[in-house]
Amino acid sequence: MRKPPKSWMPSPRKTTSSTLPETLKQEVSTKANMLIETVLKARYIQPPPQKPQFNYVVDVYGKWYHSAFYFCATYHVPYPEAEVSHFEVKFARMRYAGSRLFDLAFMRYTGQWIEPYSAMTVDECLAAVRDDPFFTL
Secondary structure (H helix, E strand, C coil): CCCCCCCCCCCCCCCCCCCCCHHHHHHHHHHHHHHHHHHHHHHHCCCCCCCCCCCEEEEEEEEEECCEEEEEEEEECCCCCCCCCEEEEEEEEEEEEECCEEEEEEECCCCCEEEEEEEECHHHHHHHHHHCHHHCC
């Protein structure tokens, strides 16, 4: 008797069983927006070049999606024949891991999230986003 062919099965997504407390969400938003306004915008947003040859950063911001906080950048496309004039890039993700701790990841050029840090506090995550070369634009 012939065996049926093997097939790939989708793996379940990683999910946390604990919900994100609203107070922690507010704390992360406040501290992350302060980091964005004081450090990241000053570091990455420059005046537009005279003759731009490449895309350049025009805004840095953060946003929540489910139980993860994303650091994002908006790039301007300087070419008149381009299909879009702006696009968004997520460059860092703080995903809630429970017990007021977060897993910190960066977006690799392949489009995959790489998670070098896990179970970090809010302040440790923000310090890594500020100082670690993984999170540069």
